[in-house]
Amino acid sequence: MTTDAALEAPYEILTPQSAAAYVRSRPGLASRIDADDIGSVREIGDGNLNLVFVLTDGSGRGLVLKQALPYVRLVGPSWRLTPDRARHEAEALRLHGQLAPDLVPQLYDYDPDRYVLAIEDLSDHRVWRTALNDGLRHDGAAEAMGRYVAAVAFGTSVLGMDAADRASTLAAAVNPELCLITEDLVFTEPYVDAGRNSVLPANEADAAELAADRTMVDAMGQAKWTFMTRAEALLHGDLHTGSVMVRAVDGDEGRVDSVRAFDSEFAFYGPVAFDLGALWGNYVIAAARATALGDDERAAWALGLCTRTWDAFEAGFREAWTDGRVDPRMFGDDLREHLLATWRAEAWLFGAAKMTRRIVGLAKTTDIETLPPPLREGAARGVLRTARRWVRERGVDSTPRRAEDVAGELLAATATRG
Ligand SMILES: Nc1ncnc2c1ncn2[C@@H]1O[C@H](COP(=O)(O)OP(=O)(O)OP(=O)(O)O)[C@@H](O)[C@H]1O
Numbered sequence: 265m266t267t268d269a270a271l272e273a274p275y276e277i278l279t280p281q282s283a284a285a286y287v288r289s290r291p292g293l294a295s296r297i298d299a300d301d302i303g304s305v306r307e308i309g310d311g312n313l314n315l316v317f318v319l320t321d322g323s324g325r326g327l328v329l330k331q332a333l334p335y336v337r338l339v340g341p342s343w344r345l346t347p348d349r350a351r352h353e354a355e356a357l358r359l360h361g362q363l364a365p366d367l368v369p370q371l372y373d374y375d376p377d378r379y380v381l382a383i384e385d386l387s388d389h390r391v392w393r394t395a396l397n398d399g400l401r402h403d404g405a406a407e408a409m410g411r412y413v414a415a416v417a418f419g420t421s422v423l424g425m426d427a428a429d430r431a432s433t434l435a436a437a438v439n440p441e442l443c444l445i446t447e448d449l450v451f452t453e454p455y456v457d458a459g460r461n462s463v464l465p466a467n468e469a470d471a472a473e474l475a476a477d478r479t480m481v482d483a484m485g486q487a488k489w490t491f492m493t494r495a496e497a498l499l500h501g502d503l504h505t506g507s508v509m510v511r512a513v514d515g516d517e518g519r520v521d522s523v524r525a526f527d528s529e530f531a532f533y534g535p536v537a538f539d540l541g542a543l544w545g546n547y548v549i550a551a552a553r554a555t556a557l558g559d560d561e562r563a564a565w566a567l568g569l570c571t572r573t574w575d576a577f578e579a580g581f582r583e584a585w586t587d588g589r590v591d592p593r594m595f596g597d598d599l600r601e602h603l604l605a606t607w608r609a610e611a612w613l614f615g616a617a618k619m620t621r622r623i624v625g626l627a628k629t630t631d632i633e634t635l636p637p638p639l640r641e642g643a644a645r646g647v648l649r650t651a652r653r654w655v656r657e658r659g660v661d662s663t664p665r666r667a668e669d670v671a672g673e674l675l676a677a678t679a680t681r682g
Pocket residue numbers: 308309310311312313314315316318328330369383384385386387391526527529
């Protein structure tokens with residue numbers, strides 16, 4: 265693939281052989297790793313889009329290089345995709361790193377000519393989704409992500425940023441190609457199949473019912489409108505549990521001492537609740553797995569992450585509000601309450617959108633896909649039913665506790681335990 269890639273890109277593609285020379289050519293990296301003493305270079309990209317390498321030097325220091333290609337890595341040069349996504353990731357990392365330094369990987373360098381980011385090596389962390397699939401808890405991660413969304417929501421919005429700075433940041437963050445992927449895959453294709461959907465034969469009726477559910481489709485139209493028009497803050501844009509890395513406290517896999525949101529190439533100015541809903545939707549998916557495996561206690565724990573994330577988000581947002589808005593003249597406490605109430609109800613809507621796309625759409629999750637089909641059937645059905653109920657009940661009592669209860673009931677009622 266690398267050889268083909270070189271032919272298809274108008275800039276040089278990194279290889280394990282060229283990575284050390286590349287680091288040597290970037291003066292900003294001299295203090296991070298010894299380019300003359302690189303012990304190993306591993307390509308670790310388990311993702312679909314980009315090349316990711318980890319380099320280690322003789323004294324054990326590490327560095328990650330992530331390079332965007334002008335196409336989707338998994339598919340190849342036939343699916344073109346702007347490499348400018350690397351710039352969006354770099355700009356989001358830089359700004360989010362200023363607002364929440366402990367909650368994102370540190371960005372060491374960005375090379376706009378070759379679309380390469382040099383990032384802090386987080387090899388001592390694990391991707392949260394795989395840790396969840398292994399039955400681990402990492403308590404504290406959900407709260408950390410709530411604090412992250414709060415810091416970004418406040419700090420990149422008109423509340424926390426000078427209006428002129430925010431306008432130029434917003435202009436630079438317009439990310440049409442990556443947003444179009446979300447508009448298609450998250451908000452449209454689960455309901456209007458473009459030939460990329462798939463489910464188990466046993467779930468075909470569930471997918472058909474979903475697409476024929478007028479209330480659901482109308483709600484997703486509203487969600488899509490909000491996603492495309494409401495430029496509140498510089499979102500992460502793809503904040504599922506596979507975009508979070510966690511590191512446990514030494515000797516205690518149950519608790520976490522470091523949590524980082526990574527892979528922010530979908531970053532753009534959008535509605536704050538989109539990031540919250542992404543987390544909620546993926547917590548429901550983790551709970552569906554636990555229910556399918558017969559572990560009801562774990563399912564309840566996973567659903568409880570919705571409240572933990574929300575409470576930490578709300579507390580963080582209130583604290584930032586009190587600490588100081590850039591211009592409090594017209595942004596009074598009524599506005600704060602209005603925003604929080606709006607976002608809480610919208611988290612149900614975006615959570616529903618994120619759940620269904622992972623069941624019927626193109627990009628699925630290992631939580632569900634690694635279940636044996638007899639168990640997967642009920643888990644998939646439970647997630648789809650939860651989404652359809654969430655859009656109906658979001659305006660009634662929008663507390664996250666209620667969202668969890670709705671999900672818990674439906675997951676239990678639809679489980680097929682083989
Ligand atoms: N800073 C890091 N330190 C250690 N490992 C990392 C780091 N960044 C990424 N990884 C590993 O590489 C994988 C791919 O990274 P990333 O998700 O950023 O790439 P991607 O090509 O954008 O993937 P996707 O298809 O999910 O968009 C991650 O799942 C993780 O396992």
